[in-house]
Amino acid sequence: MFFQDNLTEMEKFGPFIIAAIMIFGGIIILKIGLAITKAESKTNFKWVAISYLILYGVTLFVSTPMLLDMFLFEMECMGDDCYYETDGGLIGLSVIFSTFLVLNLINIIHKPGLARSFILTLLILGPIIGANVLIFSNIGNVM
Numbered sequence: 001m002f003f004q005d006n007l008t009e010m011e012k013f014g015p016f017i018i019a020a021i022m023i024f025g026g027i028i029i030l031k032i033g034l035a036i037t038k039a040e041s042k043t044n045f046k047w048v049a050i051s052y053l054i055l056y057g058v059t060l061f062v063s064t065p066m067l068l069d070m071f072l073f074e075m076e077c078m079g080d081d082c083y084y085e086t087d088g089g090l091i092g093l094s095v096i097f098s099t100f101l102v103l104n105l106i107n108i109i110h111k112p113g114l115a116r117s118f119i120l121t122l123l124i125l126g127p128i129i130g131a132n133v134l135i136f137s138n139i140g141n142v143m
Contacts (some may be wrong), residue, residue, distance in 0.1 A: 007087050009054060012138075013115040013138055015134045015135070015137075015138040016135065016138065018134060019135050020068070020131075021072040021108045022127045022130050022134070023052075023056065023127065023128075023131050024125055024126030026044070026056070026124050026126075026128060026131075027048060027049050027052045029123050029127065030048050030051070030120065030123070030124050031043075031045060031048045033119070033123045034048060034110055034112065034120070035056075037112045037116040037119065037120060038045045038112070038116075039110040039112040039116070040110070040111040041110060041111050042097050042109055042110055043110065043111075047143065048110075050104070051110065052124065053107070053111045054105065054109075054129075055102050055105055055106070055124065055128065058098070058101050058102065058105065059098045059101075059102060059129070059137040060132055060134070061097045061126070062094055062097050062101065063092070063094045063098060063129075063132060064090060065094075066090050066094050066138075067132060067133075067136040069090075070136055070137065070141055095125075095129075098125070099121055099125065102121045102124070102125065102128075103117050103118055103121045104117075106120050107122060
């Protein structure tokens, strides 16, 4: 009985724990990527963590309309069998704009050059987008 009650709590908060692990993994990926691409400035772990959190915040800000649309749709369909259809243009615009901003921010903060910044952007956008989707798709389960 004790483990059964905790299982429901783990089902509620498990995605948020996984999202936090993805964010920390993204910081480590950025640190390794900066070492591989031989970035010129601010490559110690403190600056890498701060810049990753800035990049995460910018990406979250850009994708907020899409994520809030997904969250509000999920709140409407609490018990029914509803299928969320995403707007392909909105997703494409969000990904392109986020990629552009993250690319330029990495180039400004760490100075690896544009080609290397693009490689770093491709490495870290996976954990950022994954954490955002996990957080916003499971926010309704906690409430």
